[in-house]
Amino acid sequence: MIFHCIGDSHANFFSGTDEIQPEWPAAEIRNRLPFFRSYRIGPVLAYNLCEYGTTTRGREKLENLLTRLDPGSHVMFCFGEIDCRAHIILQSQKQNRPPEAVIQEVVTRYFSVILETRKMGFQPLIWNVIPSAPTEINDRITVPPQYLFHGSCEERNRVTRLFNQTLKTLAKSAGIQFLSLFDQLFLEDGSVNQSYFSDEIHLSQKAMPLVLESLNKLFKGNGFCDSQKRYT
Numbered sequence: 001m002i003f004h005c006i007g008d009s010h011a012n013f014f015s016g017t018d019e020i021q022p023e024w025p026a027a028e029i030r031n032r033l034p035f036f037r038s039y040r041i042g043p044v045l046a047y048n049l050c051e052y053g054t055t056t057r058g059r060e061k062l063e064n065l066l067t068r069l070d071p072g073s074h075v076m077f078c079f080g081e082i083d084c085r086a087h088i089i090l091q092s093q094k095q096n097r098p099p100e101a102v103i104q105e106v107v108t109r110y111f112s113v114i115l116e117t118r119k120m121g122f123q124p125l126i127w128n129v130i131p132s133a134p135t136e137i138n139d140r141i142t143v144p145p146q147y148l149f150h151g152s153c154e155e156r157n158r159v160t161r162l163f164n165q166t167l168k169t170l171a172k173s174a175g176i177q178f179l180s181l182f183d184q185l186f187l188e189d190g191s192v193n194q195s196y197f198s199d200e201i202h203l204s205q206k207a208m209p210l211v212l213e214s215l216n217k218l219f220k221g222n223g224f225c226d227s228q229k230r231y232t
Contacts (some may be wrong), residue, residue, distance in 0.1 A: 001219065003125065004069055006039045006062060007078025009202065011128070014038040014076070014105065018198040018205055033208075039065055044109035045087065046080040048153050062113070071121040076179070077114055080106075080129040080167070082148075085201065086191035099159055106164045115174065126162045126171050126220075128180035131192045132156035133200055153192070177218050180207040 005014035012021045016032030024039040033039050042060030052059050069075070083106050092099045114124045134153045149156070164182055171178040185207070187193050198204035 001074065002035055002037060003074045003076045003215075004037045004039065005076040005077075005078055005127070006041060006065060007127070008043055008082055009040055010127070011078040013036045013203045013205075013207075014078075016205065016208070017204070022203075024061070031092050041065065043082055044079060045082045045106075047087070049079060049108045050109045050114045059113075066120065066122065067114050067116065073122055074119055074125055075122045076125045076127050077110075077117075078127040079110060080163060081160075081201065084163050085131050085132055085156055086148040086150050088159050088163070089155055100162065103159065104165050105162070105168055107163060107170065111167065111174075114171075114176065118176070125164075125177045125179060126167060128167075128178065128205055129160050131185050132160060133180060133192045133194055133197050157192070179200050179211070179214055179218065179231045181207060181214065185211055 003014070004013045012019070014033070015021050015038040016028060016036065016038040016048060017030065021029045021038060021040055024041050029038065030106075041061040042056045044054075044056045044061070048054045048056065049058050049062065066075070071158060088099060088102050088106065091097075092102050114126065117124050130151055132149075151159070155183055161182065168178045168180065185193055185196055196203055196207040206219070
């Protein structure tokens with residue numbers, strides 16, 4: 001069983017290395033785990049994935065990539081972290097709308113693409129948005145950091161939790177698997193366990209055993225357990 005993990009830079013986690021892999025379709029992408037193929041298609045927003053002609057051209061890249069996969073392939077969607085970290089709180093403030101309304105809009109647009117992918121004959125799986133780790137940079141408007149942030153760590157994680165819950169509800173109603181480590185990445189005091197992170201926003205391979213355990217539970221009896229045991 002192979003999972004084709006498509007998304008923003010968080011898809012790199014499934015390459016089996018903490019290094020950010022080249023953007024697809026670069027030939028030098030290294031996948032070190034036998035059951036994952038990672039495809040970073042750029043800083044594509046979950047909100048924009050349903051649209052053609054955006055600056056990141058995420059829709060076009062996704063469709064191009066899907067034409068190269070075998071029908072029936074497992075496709076894992078890895079989008080939404082940028083939305084939760086940099087945009088949802090900001091848009092809530094700019095539009096004078098509650099975060100819940102903005103999240104619902106983003107998730108609805110994102111999920112429409114996932115449903116379209118299933119209609120094309122693929123087997124979609126959704127990767128959760130991981131927690132936002134603490135950072136001293138809380139204002140993306142006045143400070144241009146390497147990664148964009150808006151809102152405090154606590155605010156971002158409230159948004160992220162609701163984003164995941166909303167997406168999981170839609171997935172469950174449609175019979176689509178939702179893979180989540182969100183709650184496992186916090187310490188008992190409610191703070192983010194930064195030992196699982198390779199930098200301010202990306203998971204390190206220290207979290208991979210948690211993923212394999214979760215996938216074993218989701219796909220027990222479908223071949224993944226055996227391949228994972230051979231790897232370990």
